[in-house]
Amino acid sequence: MHKDQAKGATKDIxxxxxxxxxxxxxxxxxxxxxxxxxxEGKVQKAVGSVKDAARQALKN
Numbered sequence: 001m002h003k004d005q006a007k008g009a010t011k012d013i014x015x016x017x018x019x020x021x022x023x024x025x026x027x028x029x030x031x032x033x034x035x036x037x038x039x040e041g042k043v044q045k046a047v048g049s050v051k052d053a054a055r056q057a058l059k060n
Contacts, residue, residue, distance in 0.1 A: 002055075004048030012041030 019034025021027075 002048035002052040005045050008041045008044030012038050
């Protein structure tokens, strides 16, 4: 697993929690921030996957 994948997963989880808390408390700003963090996390995980795949392809 590439470090970007791990960091992305962490951002995704933190964003999900923040979004849930924002929705539960009626705080639209917090919910939007959480949704944004989730997207950032998903993108970072994808970048990590691409880097990992490229690294594996170069090894073979």
